[in-house]
Amino acid sequence: MDAVLLARIQFALTIGFHYIFPPLTIGLGWMLFVYHTLYRKTQSPVYRQLAHFWTKMFAINFVVGVATGITMEFQFGTNWAAYSRFVGDIFGAPLAAEGVFAFFLESSFLGILVYGEKKVSKTVYWISSLMVALGATLSAFWIVVANSWQQTPAGYEVVDGRAVLTNFAEAVFNPSTVVRYLHVVAAALVVGTFFILGVSAWMVLKKKHGDFAKQSLKSAFIPCMVAIVIVMGVGHPHAIQVAETQPAKLAAFEGLWETQTNAPALLFGIPNAEEERTDFALEIPGGLSMLIDGTTTREVQGLKDFAPEDRPPLGITFFSFHSMVYLGVWFFLIAFGGFVLLKMGKLYENRLYLMAATLTVPLPFFANELGWIAAEVGRQPWVVYNELRTSNAISASVPPGQVLASIIMFTLIYALLFGVWWFLLKRQFNKGPESIESIKGEVE
Amino acid sequence: MLALQIIWFLLVGILIIGYAILDGFDLGVGFWHLFAKKKGERSAFIESIEPFWDGNEVWLLTGGGALFAAFPPVYATVFSGFYLALMLVLLGLILRAVAIEFRNKVDSPGWTKAWDYAFAFGSILPSILFGVAIGNVLRGLELNEIGDYTGGFFALLNPFSLLCGLVGLAMFAMHGALYLSMKLEGEIAADARRWASRAWMVFVVLFMVATIWGALGFFYNITAVPLVLALFAVLASVSSFVFNRAGRAVAAFVSSCETIVFTMLAVAAALFPYMVPCTNNPDWSLTINNSSSSQLTLTSMLVIALIGMPIVLAYTVFIHRVFKGKVEVREE
Numbered sequence: 157m158d159a160v161l162l163a164r165i166q167f168a169l170t171i172g173f174h175y176i177f178p179p180l181t182i183g184l185g186w187m188l189f190v191y192h193t194l195y196r197k198t199q200s201p202v203y204r205q206l207a208h209f210w211t212k213m214f215a216i217n218f219v220v221g222v223a224t225g226i227t228m229e230f231q232f233g234t235n236w237a238a239y240s241r242f243v244g245d246i247f248g249a250p251l252a253a254e255g256v257f258a259f260f261l262e263s264s265f266l267g268i269l270v271y272g273e274k275k276v277s278k279t280v281y282w283i284s285s286l287m288v289a290l291g292a293t294l295s296a297f298w299i300v301v302a303n304s305w306q307q308t309p310a311g312y313e314v315v316d317g318r319a320v321l322t323n324f325a326e327a328v329f330n331p332s333t334v335v336r337y338l339h340v341v342a343a344a345l346v347v348g349t350f351f352i353l354g355v356s357a358w359m360v361l362k363k364k365h366g367d368f369a370k371q372s373l374k375s376a377f378i379p380c381m382v383a384i385v386i387v388m389g390v391g392h393p394h395a396i397q398v399a400e401t402q403p404a405k406l407a408a409f410e411g412l413w414e415t416q417t418n419a420p421a422l423l424f425g426i427p428n429a430e431e432e433r434t435d436f437a438l439e440i441p442g443g444l445s446m447l448i449d450g451t452t453t454r455e456v457q458g459l460k461d462f463a464p465e466d467r468p469p470l471g472i473t474f475f476s477f478h479s480m481v482y483l484g485v486w487f488f489l490i491a492f493g494g495f496v497l498l499k500m501g502k503l504y505e506n507r508l509y510l511m512a513a514t515l516t517v518p519l520p521f522f523a524n525e526l527g528w529i530a531a532e533v534g535r536q537p538w539v540v541y542n543e544l545r546t547s548n549a550i551s552a553s554v555p556p557g558q559v560l561a562s563i564i565m566f567t568l569i570y571a572l573l574f575g576v577w578w579f580l581l582k583r584q585f586n587k588g589p590e591s592i593e594s595i596k597g598e599v600e
Numbered sequence: 601m602l603a604l605q606i607i608w609f610l611l612v613g614i615l616i617i618g619y620a621i622l623d624g625f626d627l628g629v630g631f632w633h634l635f636a637k638k639k640g641e642r643s644a645f646i647e648s649i650e651p652f653w654d655g656n657e658v659w660l661l662t663g664g665g666a667l668f669a670a671f672p673p674v675y676a677t678v679f680s681g682f683y684l685a686l687m688l689v690l691l692g693l694i695l696r697a698v699a700i701e702f703r704n705k706v707d708s709p710g711w712t713k714a715w716d717y718a719f720a721f722g723s724i725l726p727s728i729l730f731g732v733a734i735g736n737v738l739r740g741l742e743l744n745e746i747g748d749y750t751g752g753f754f755a756l757l758n759p760f761s762l763l764c765g766l767v768g769l770a771m772f773a774m775h776g777a778l779y780l781s782m783k784l785e786g787e788i789a790a791d792a793r794r795w796a797s798r799a800w801m802v803f804v805v806l807f808m809v810a811t812i813w814g815a816l817g818f819f820y821n822i823t824a825v826p827l828v829l830a831l832f833a834v835l836a837s838v839s840s841f842v843f844n845r846a847g848r849a850v851a852a853f854v855s856s857c858e859t860i861v862f863t864m865l866a867v868a869a870a871l872f873p874y875m876v877p878c879t880n881n882p883d884w885s886l887t888i889n890n891s892s893s894s895q896l897t898l899t900s901m902l903v904i905a906l907i908g909m910p911i912v913l914a915y916t917v918f919i920h921r922v923f924k925g926k927v928e929v930r931e932e
Contacts, residue, residue, distance in 0.1 A: 215701065216701070216702075216705070219654075219697055219698055219700075219701040219702075220698065222654060222657070222697055223693070223694040223697040223698050224694065225661075226657070226660075226661065226690060226693050226694065226697075227690050227694070229661045229664045229665060230664060230679060230686055230690060232668065232675075232679075233664075233668065233675045233676050233678070233679025233680060234679045234680055234683050234686055234687070235680070237676035237677070237679070237680035237748065238676075240668065240672055240675055240676040240679075241672055241673055241676045241746075241747070243672075244668055244669070244671075244672020244673070244675065244676070244893060245672065245893045245894050245897045246897070247668070247669075248665060248666070248667075248668030248669025248670070248672060248675070248893070248897075249669040249897060249900060249901055249904070251664075251665035251668055251669065252662060252665030252666045252668070252669045252901065252904065253665075253904050253908070254665065255658055255661045255662030255665050255666075256662055256904060256905065256908030256909065256911075256912060257904075257908055259658040259661060259662070260655060260658050260662075260911075260912045260915050260916075261915065263654040263655040263657075263658055264655050264915040264916070264918065264919045265915075266654065267650075267651030267652065267654070267655065267919055267922075267923070268651070268919070268922060270651075271650055271651045271923070272651065272922055272923065275922050275923065276922055320894050320896075321893075321894055321896045321897045321900070322896070324896065324897075324900040551676075551680035551683070551748070552746075552748050553680050553681060553683075553748035553749045553750065554680050554683045558683050558684050558687075558753070559683075561684070561687075562683075562684075562687040565687060565691060569691060569694060569695070573694070573698060576698065576702060580702065580705050580706075583705070583706070
């Protein structure tokens with residue numbers, strides 16, 4: 157098989173699998189901090205139940221995130237040696253900074269959060285929950301910095317066939333860093349909050365763990381609403397940034413072929429790369445120009461402006477982007493609809509809603525993956541936008557057979573990890589929280 | 601100016617040494633895990649490393665990131681050149697990470713046993729392979745002009761590098777046993793002391809053979825410095841053996857840390873200023889000079905390190921203080 161394709165399959169497999177876990181770590185991390193804070197303020201045992209119950213999920217999830225993350229740190233060198241030589245002057249620094257500023261923080265305080273409650277004061281314990289959430293969130297920053305530099309490289313010049321740093325701040329805060337970071341963190345909050353929402357809805361639906369399940373469900377709505385509003389709110393400036401810095405990607409997102417003013421926003425369609433048109437298009441005339449610039453006179457570049465070899469793969473980019481947007485709308489409905497039901501006092505009996513919320517549990521994971529796929533596949537054929545093609549970036553010295561072997565190894569071990577991860581989470585869902593009595597006993 | 605390159609050569613070295621000392625003890629605990637007879641003992645082994653292993657592993661991630669940032673061609677050459685070996689390291693590290701966290705999550709002997717094997721396997725395999733990798737770098741690699749490794753997988757399994765793999769395993773086994781003797785009490789602590797003595801004997805013999813073999817055959821920097829450092833490593837390991845016999849667990853463990861420091865410094869000195877010597881054409885060797893990042897990157901990274909590393913050390917000290925004291929072996 158083709159060496160480039162194999163390297164790409166392995167990268168997609170390992171990053172795609174890894175990316176299931178960190179968003180849940182970030183989202184749940186902040187929810188844990190909320191629960192610990194509420195417990196500290198109110199001393200109400202239910203918040204302690206919530207904090208402990210979700211800390212168990214957090215710990216199970218965290219370790220799989222760590223285990224699969226080690227692969228990523230190695231993989232640029234193992235599979236993408238030419239890429240590593242080209243970008244090393246810039247790309248390595250954020251990875252190292254992630255270790256120094258985020259991982260140490262996160263891993264040290266997680267130890268206290270999970271194993272050390274009896275060994276530290278209440279204040280230190282509470283601060284630990286903040287530090288864990290902060291560590292996870294900082295870690296995302298440095299990864300988004302590194303990835304954003306691939307999308308919109310800045311603060312460098314190419315000397316003797318490699319990128320050389322000319323301005324550290326410009327490289328870190330390249331044109332897409334901030335908006336992408338906010339979008340990613342907000343999306344992680346969506347994963348974490350909807351995870352609590354959906355799992356709690358399931359517990360209520362199955363009449364498990366009584367009042368605890370209801371409290372847990374109730375606690376999720378406001379965070380869910382905040383998260384989904386932020387993610388959508390940031391999605392808009394993100395789209396503007398893509399339009400300005402990566403026009404080929406935007407054109408692929410929207411299935412836009414002709415460069416035009418008054419460009420339409422596509423609600424639905426099926427792009428047809430062979431005939432260079434979009435079939436079954438359902439459009440809002442002028443919508444895309446309006447979204448980007450606030451006026452219909454804004455010109456938007458179409459795919460035909462780019463040579464065929466410089467266009468991203470159309471189908472994947474288009475459908476992953478659109479599916480992500482549709483899912484976002486669904487999350488909005490679930491969060492706000494549920495909140496209305498709660499306020500009307502009809503939430504806990506509404507089986508239809510509880511079922512829908514339960515089935516929503518996996519969807520934010522999909523939305524996150526789809527967002528990354530849209531971002532990464534939409535950047536193709538470039539690994540560093542307009543500088544280095546993916547096909548020129550792999551490790552020439554690694555025989556394709558060895559890559560195939562490692563793909564098989566990762567597939568097997570990741571399938572095992574996924575199975576165990578879900579099995580252990582489900583066990584905890586079934587087991588439920590510690591009893592109120594045991595908490596009271598401990599406090600006294 | 602070469603000063604920044606030298607600083608970064610040392611800093612990457614410090615990160616690798618930090619990793620070897622810290623993850624070294626929990627890898628070593630993994631080596632002895634299956635030697636514990638009782639179930640309660642195994643649980644105590646895990647409990648003794650549970651709050652730390654993750655932070656320990658971060659030293660490896662940060663070391664990898666720092667190598668990538670400061671010496672990208674070295675990162676690219678070594679990681680792609682050792683492809684299969686590193687994939688096996690990853691397999692080991694992934695398995696042991698989840699094994700530590702998952703083994704006590706389900707109350708079933710079969711479940712726990714399966715993860716116990718995964719933990720031991722996942723600890724032993726990387727312990728050997730790290731040594732094999734260092735052995736190969738010391739020997740030098742067959743490279744082409746752009747720095748890609750051309751030697752093939754089986755050339756990595758040469759006798760000298762395999763010997764270095766066993767040195768690594770013995771070193772971590774000694775280190776892990778001393779850690780256990782420090783953290784546990786009673787019968788099992790006495791067992792750990794015996795294990796440490798045995799591992800020391802294996803280590804000290806293999807280490808001396810490897811040093812002499814390397815000095816006669818491979819070291820690129822054949823001055824007295826690496827040999828003196830190697831001698832210090834031997835002396836530190838002897839004092840660790842003596843302290844261990846005298847029942848002074850903390851002093852023995854500290855000496856074992858010193859052994860690791862001197863061993864790694866000896867490796868660094870034997871290589872300097874090379875990072876990856878090229879066996880087929882010395883001009884293609886990767887050195888700290890021809891393989892470093894730009895001065896601006898090295899400077900920016902130095903700022904990050906100067907701000908970050910004191911904080912990291914503070915966390916490390918803090919977490920070990922929180923979880924200080926002995927771990928109890930409970931009947932299970």
